[in-house]
Amino acid sequence: MAIPHIRFRQRLTLAIALPVVLPLLLSGISIWQITRLLSALESVDRTGQVIAQANSAQKLVLDMETGFRGYLLTGESEFLEPYEQASALIEPSLEELQNLVADNPSQTQRIVELTAEFRRWEQQVLPAIARRQRGGLEPLSELRSRKQLVDQMRQQIATFVATEEQLRDQRSQRAQAATQSVIVTSGLLAIGIGVILAYFIYRQILRVSQAYEGALQTAQARTQESEQSAISLQRSAQRLAALHDVDRAILATELDKPLIDNALTQMGQVVPYQEALVAVFDLEAETAQVLAGIRQTGDLTMPVGTRLALADFAPEQSLLHGVRYIQNLPTAESCPPVLVRLRSHGFLSCLCVPLRVNNTLVGALNLSSVKPAAFDEEAQEIAVEVANQLAIALQQSRLRWRLQATNQQLQHELQERLQAEMELREQEQLFRSTFNQAAVGIAHVNSDGRWLRVNEKLCQIVGYTRSELLQRTFQDITYSEDLDIDVAYFHQMLADEIQTYSMEKRYIRKDHSLVWINLTVSLVRKSTREPDYFIAVVEDISDRKQAEDALQQLNDTLEQRVRERTAQLAETNQELEAFTYSVSHDLRAPLRTMQGFAQALLEDCGDQIENFCKSYVDSIIDDAVQMNGLISDLLDYSRLTRTQINLQPTNLNEVVAEALKQSTAQIEEKQAQINVAAALPSVIAHRSTLIQAVTNLVGNAIKFVASTTQPQIDIFAEETYQDEVRWVRLWIVDNGIGIGPEHQERIFRVFERLHGAESYPGTGIGLAIVRKGLERMGGQAGVESQLGHGSRFWIALPGVVLALNEETHDLTPPHSPDR
Amino acid sequence: MNTEHTILLVEDNPKDVFLVQRAARKAGITTPLQVVSDGDAAVGYLSGDAPYGDRAAYPLPVLVLLDLKLPRRSGAEVLLWIRQHPHLRRLPVVVLTSSRQYTDINHIYDLGANAYIVKPPDLDQLVDILTTLNLHWITYNEKPQFDMM
The missing domain is CATH 3.30.565.10 (Histidine kinase-like ATPase, C-terminal domain)
Structure with a gap:
């Protein structure tokens, strides 16, 4: 408010200065007019003075003339005395008169002329006196001249006085006019200034008054504001108290029901709800669970721990869009089941605030009231704040659980590692002893074929000491005939074409004898897949080889014999086949025709043959049939032995x-x-x-x-x-x-x-x-x-293995075979 | 009976030929029965080679009765030749033989025989067989089309 303040001071200054300046001005003008009036009066006075002086001078002249004439008439000096007295006075009187009218040249001129006439008169007087004193007579001319002079002087003074009197009248009139003008102007000025002042002061007072009123209003507004801020401060304090518990939960990174309850209770002091519910959502499972809740009277509409489908709680879409405020539940459209339940419990309005962390929906805060439209903007704000805090708390709590779980897992892993390390150490010990004390030769070989590590058994097999062996490669001690295959495998393995190989081969012992061994090789690769070293397991199979050789010889003999026998059998079989074929065709054909012709004989010539002869023919037929049966049976039997x-x-x-x-x-x-x-x-x-x-x-x-x-x-x-x-x-x-x-x-x-x-x-x-x-x-x-x-x-x-559902067979013989 | 058709009997045993001819007679078969006694002769007859060049005297058969055990060229070989012949491959061939050996039967069916009948020792049965064959192959059976030679 700096500018109004300055304006106010300016106005104040103006309001003070103007009443001072204006009367001063008025006074100035009055003084000036009064001065003029005084001057006018003074000039009137002076004119009066001049007139008086001129009269005085005229009187003196008259005195002198009178004295003089007396003297002349009488000759007595005593008559001369007025003359003498006036003579002493007249000069200064004329001078003074001249001074008085110094500002008026015409009058001054008159005075000068008067003075000159006087002096000429005096100059004539003095010789006349002197002549009178000598007693002489006065000439008439002189008398006349003097009389003329005195008349001139008189005339002069009279003109002078008349002029002066005229002047005095003029001046008096002027003074009178000045006086009137002073009175009028003073009055007008006084009225004008008074009006101006009155107007100005009115204006100033009005402005000041307005400014004051403005200030007053501002002040009042400020006062009201501060009162309101005091109230909101109190609310804030309550909010803070409500949020404090949530904060505590966040700080503690745990969220238990009493804490939430406390927060909700605190919130209840500033938000007029009858029931508050906090539910957490599992978006993946699409479920919601009531985590905590408070109802002012009675039980919760949904007890803590209630689990329900997310869709029952609220459509996810609506929650994502922010606060949902249903002012009047009974008239609300499309209520999810939860709201229907609230409605059935007599709640009339409901505020559903999503709990969100980084735009992720984690739950919802549901406030319900038995009054319609119970939650004003402030209540909503507070609810949102509490919800935000709760959301963070929930998230923190979840993170903490996750952290704990991770911690436990890490600890578990650590223990496992320790365990594994111990096992590894044991195993290493185990492997070391296995390596060294194995009953087979074990060695590690580098990719050039050089022995890197060999065990005792391998040294025994090849007859070299360990240090001798470590200076050689496997190629050095492999029998030349077996070397190519082994090296070929070795390179295949290096090329990653095969994973492992086994072969039987011969080593040259230190004493130059050969020893048969069974070699199994695998390759250990580095993590970069580069070959690291080979593991060779070497088993002495000399004994087995000897036995095998013997067995092989035996086998060879046996196989030879089997081959021979098989060939014999095949030959026999072939013969048998041919025999069978021959039997089935050639042996049968004559039988058949024999039977056929015998039958034809009976049929065609039966009536020409004696009966006993017919029996001969029958015998031929019987035998043929008999023989055919025999052949059939024989072929059947033969086929049994041969067919698949x-x-x-x-x-x-x-x-x-x-x-x-x-x-x-x-x-x-x-x-x-x-x-x-x-x-x-x-x-x-x-x-x-x-x-x-x-x-x-x-x-x-x-x-x-x-x-x-x-x-x-x-x-x-x-x-x-x-x-x-x-x-x-x-x-x-x-x-x-x-x-x-x-x-x-x-x-x-x-x-x-x-x-x-x-x-x-x-x-x-x-x-x-x-x-x-x-x-x-x-x-x-x-x-x-x-x-x-x-x-x-x-x-x-x-028998066929019985299925479970197969009926039981009657396997016993019939009771009566005679039946 | 259609006398325009001919049956070719491939049989080396003259006694069997006689018995077949007798049975045919007994069965009342009027269809002419041409007989050749070995595999080569059968192939020659079917090819129309000399001495079978005259198709009026030696017409193409509508049915071949084929023995398996034949001189020179076996019945199986004759059957194979027929089945591989560009014009005669659809010719009905009924094997009439002494053997009942299963390997024979399967082999002959594999070669494409239309039937396999074992010669019966009993004459009445032979008459039955010929009656049936005549009814089946000559009377009722629709003859395949032969591509012109």
Whole structure:
């Protein structure tokens, strides 16, 4: 306020100076006018004086003249006395009169003329007196002249006086005018100045008064401001108190519920909420958790620890956009579930402040009130401040946890390292002793092949001392024939083409003998992948080599023998093939035509042949059929030995059914009764070979029965375990003639027959095929029998491993074989 | 019966030829049956070489009955020759032989035989077989187109 202050002083100065200056001016003007008036009055006075002086001078002249005339008349001197007295006075009187009118030339001129006339009169008087004294008479001329002079003088004075009186009148009038003008101007001036002063003072006072009022208002405003700032200071103090707890939490870098509660309580003194909740967000999991809360009355709408979806708490978008203030909850649109809950608890307004750190949303502060629009701007500001502090505190707290976790991890790692170091030391000790005391030679070799470190065993193997060995390279002591391969490997390894190699080679011992060793080499590389050194493990294999050599020789011999035998076998096999081929074609062809022509003979010429002759032809046909069967069986048998057999799970039910089907003619012919167990298991077999075997066994069972007996055959299976392998044994039990124990092995051989063709015709190959077939399938075949008591033939094959859901088979023989 | 068609029987055994011809007769087959007795003759007949140059006398068969065990050129070789022949490769060939050896059967099918039948010792069966073959290949079967030689 410097400028108003200066203006104020200027105005004050003006207000004081003007009333002083203006009366001074008025006084000056009055003095000047009064001076003029005085001067006018003075000149009137002087004119009066002049007139008086002129009258006085006239009187003196008259006195002189009177005295003189008396004297002349009387001659007495006493009449002369007035003359004499006046004569002494008249000169100064005239001089004075001249002085008085010195400013008026015409008057002065008159005085000068008067003075001159007087002197001329006097000059005439004096001789007249003198003549009178002598008694003489006065001439009349002189009298006349003197009288003329006196008249002139009188006239002169009278003019003078008249002039002066005129002057005096003029001056009196002028003084009077001056007096009037003084009075008028003084009055006008006094009025003018008074008006000016009054106006000026009014103005000044008005201004000062305005300035004062302005100042007063400012002062009042200031006062109000300071009052308000006092109030806000108090609020700030409360805010500070509220924030102080949060600060403490930040300083302590921990945030527990009581601290937050305290902060919220503090805030409650300045922010009119009924419930305050602090929730932290996990943005990755999209959940929010209530961390702390305060409700003035009653329980929290959401207890501490409540976890809910972030979307339930508030749409993230809205929180990112800043404070959300819902003035009237019941009318608010699209409330998230949390707000709905608040509403249901009777809250009418709500302030949701995001807790953000560096633009990262970490949580929210939710203030609710039972009054609508409860949070004014200041409350919001405070809430935001508290929220900011809380956010920082939360973040700090999180950082601290992270720091602690990192610390723990570091400590853990440190311990692990220490542990590892100890283990490393132990291992190093272990390795050192392993290296030195190993039962194999171990060495480190540099990339030139020079031995860097060698153990005792290696020295023993090559017969050099350690120091001798360290002066050599591996090339020096490698047998020349083995060197190229080793060096080639060595370079491959340096080139990173192979990681490791093993080879058997020979070293030249110090005593020049050779020693076979098995060498295994690996390469240790530096962290830059440059080769550092090789690790060579050297095992003395002289003994093994000797044994191997011997074995090799033996093997060679054996292989030679096997080759020879194989060649022989191949030759035999080839011969057999040719034989089989020949049999199947050439041997059969004549048989077939023989049978064909015999049939043709019967058909074409049957009526020309005697009956007994027809029986001859029948015999030829029978034999041909017999021979054809034999050849077929032989070929079957032969094929069994040669063809490839693929084993696979085979259902015995199907196999038995197929075999019975193939034997239908035989069964019907003999009216055989056949009982097959309900469910037979599966086996690992070659299906067609197995069918052939079963067919042969069934055929035998039907065939070798006394002619008076009806064949009865039971077919069933049983399971046995042998060497933990599940075996299935299929039994074909007949009521036939039986087989004596001495023949029970023979019957499985080719062409072995126990009976003549007339009683039981056959080729003698059937059982051989059974046994051979079973052998090819990895199974077995056999018989239990007693002469006259039937036979119990069996075949055994590996069973199929039962699946869990497979039904249990009835493996027991039927109760009544007669059924 | 279509008498325009011809069956070529490749069989070296005259007795078998006789029995086949007899069975054909018994089966009532009127289709002419040309017979050659070895593999080379079969190839010569099919090629139209002398002495089989006259196609009127020796017409191209619609079916070949081929024995496997033949002099000079085996049945398998004849079959291979037919299947590799640019014009005759679609000719139906039924192998009629004594052998039942599995290696033979598989090999012959691999070469492209249309059927493999083992000669039966029984004459009635032979008649059955010929009846069936006639019905199948001559009567009902649609003949393939042969590219002109």
